[in-house]
Amino acid sequence: MVEFDDVKRLIGEILQLGERVRTFGPDTPLLGSIPEFDSMAVVTLINALEEQFGIQVADDEISAETFETVGKVYEFVREKVMAGT
Template sequence: MPLQNQIIEILNGTLQAKQEISAETALLGTIPEFDSMAVITIITALEDRFGFTVDDDEIDASVFETVGSLVAFVERKLA
């Protein structure tokens, strides 16, 4: 499965938002369920799925602006 689809799957599973999340979905400020608790859950799920570790200091609003920015973050971690 392409990386982007895997991340969307994690987001949909974690947030259980009213709206379905797609590649075009903006995350921060548009999904009420997107708060610090959701962020920690998503980071933990990404760590488990891809085997990298994310430091607290790497958790930044810019990473979670859109699905695209989150995909770019995961790509950097996997590089």
């Protein structure tokens, strides 16, 4: 099972946000709102999500909308895990 806090913690680790990540909720904006969240961070996060949750993310599944908020990343990962992909 994928927990919101696990996804949030992973985002904090990848972006090296330290204690800032503690205040993140589902509606916390990511893309365009956090300077550390650039294109390289997106790639690093995708790789970490794949490894941590045993999912595969195809290129055509990657969109700005997926990384718009912490909650959207969580929902994306949860759906992938539930689908077994």
